[in-house]
Amino acid sequence: MTDPAATTPRDSAATADFAGSGKRVFRIEAAALEAVSARLDGDFTRACQLMLEARGRVVCTGMGKSGHIARKIAATLASTGTPSFYVHPGEAGHGDLGMITDADVVLALSYSGESDEVLMLLPVLKRQGNPLISMTGRPDSSLARAAEVHLDVSVPEEACPLHLAPTSSTTASLAMGDALAVALLEARGFTADDFARSHPAGALGRRLLLHIADIMHTGADVPRVHADATVSEALVEISGKRLGMTAVVDGGDRLLGLYTDGDLRRSLDAGVDVRTTPIAEVMTRSPRTIGPDALAVEAAQLMETHKIGGLLVVDDAGRVVGALNIHDLLRARVV
Incomplete structure (x- = not known):
């Protein structure tokens, strides 16, 4: 039963x-x-x-x-x-x-x-x-x-x-x-900044407290070449620093332009001789940049808005002081 x-x-x-x-x-x-x-x-x-x-x-x-x-x-x-x-x-x-x-x-x-x-x-x-x-x-x-x-x-x-x-x-x-x-x-x-200071490990804390200077590459890790370098020399710098780009600077490290992996593909499609062409002829002039004191989340917004994978960091005098790409933002859990 x-x-x-x-x-x-x-x-x-x-x-x-x-x-x-x-x-x-x-x-x-x-x-x-x-x-x-x-x-x-x-x-x-x-x-x-x-x-x-x-x-x-x-x-x-x-x-x-x-x-x-x-x-x-x-x-x-x-x-x-x-x-x-x-x-x-x-x-x-x-x-x-x-x-x-x-x-x-x-x-x-x-x-x-x-x-x-x-x-x-x-x-x-x-x-x-x-x-x-x-x-x-x-x-x-x-x-x-x-x-x-x-x-x-x-x-x-x-x-x-x-x-x-x-x-x-x-x-x-x-x-x-x-x-x-x-x-x-x-x-x-x-304020939101006050809240972030008591939540440094949280998502809001990272968004409001983490600055570009905290995560950017600096010193010798920043890819850069001078304007008289050839495209092939710029390619070596891009490959060595592994950020997908290089800054083009003058003798005082002031930014003149930017050259990226995407620029290289376009150069090759155009039949540019990478061994003899100066980088100044094919670089992007007046690229988008960001300052070291900006919030990391601002870099994420710039990259998203303009569909770019990296940014050069320049000071008030226009000198290149750092660089970062989307992977740096991902590692910092900003995005």
């Missing part, structure tokens, strides 16, 4: 409306965010002021799912110009409270406002004089009443049909944390 219990999950899955369930969650959580947004008032402003005026950092704490949200809020604050870190409330009671100085502001999350591990920290924080901002779903809770500022993230209902798993409530808390971070970012005048 077949066990009915063994077939029930499969039968249920066959008839489940997964997309419908997903859309219902989005509707409920969107309504929750609207409800919390409507309550942003003077308490939100005071919370921002406390964080902005802090002599130290914003210490975020919370237990369970609230702890996960607190950890993310701390990371977002730190990456947008507000020094912040997360402290686990359980570990705090066993020594990590020493990480919190009297110059810090504490942001404590607990949807019930009654998490024992968080409440246990309050007497110590009060004695130390730390301003306390609470984020709960119950304005009458112990944590909310103990705080200088309370942020109400209560939601009409959880998206979980059992009304057990934190869903809408954690989304609301996460959004409140983002709202704090963005409001502080704008108040500080935090």
Whole structure:
């Protein structure tokens, strides 16, 4: 005999409306965010002021799912110009409270406002004089009443049909944390360059911090010949330096022109005698160049726009000081 219990999950899955369930969650959580947004008032402003005026950092704490949200809020604050870190409330009671100085502001999350591990920290924080901002779903809770500022993230209902798993409530808390971070970012005048400096390994960091001088070839690695060199001598330079081009310079290293692999093919098609023809007769005059202080991403844009594979780098006096090609940009992960 077949066990009915063994077939029930499969039968249920066959008839489940997964997309419908997903859309219902989005509707409920969107309504929750609207409800919390409507309550942003003077308490939100005071919370921002406390964080902005802090002599130290914003210490975020919370237990369970609230702890996960607190950890993310701390990371977002730190990456947008507000020094912040997360402290686990359980570990705090066993020594990590020493990480919190009297110059810090504490942001404590607990949807019930009654998490024992968080409440246990309050007497110590009060004695130390730390301003306390609470984020709960119950304005009458112990944590909310103990705080200088309370942020109400209560939601009409959880998206979980059992009304057990934190869903809408954690989304609301996460959004409140983002709202704090963005409001502080704008108040500080935090810029994209500031963001890049705290994300040097990320794509944005590379786009905003990496300059041509950081990746260009320099010195003897820069292919160059003088104007009286022959095309064959230029070809030797191109092959030796392996950048697919060579600069043509005068005696002071000032740029006169450029000769590339593509120019060589055109020269051969035109029947040019590469052994006797001076490079000055077939080079590209006034080629596109870039300065060493420009961003590497600008070089990528130039190459893409003009369909070229490399650029010479010149200083303000027109002297060739470097060279780079698309492969250099690829190695630097700019493109």
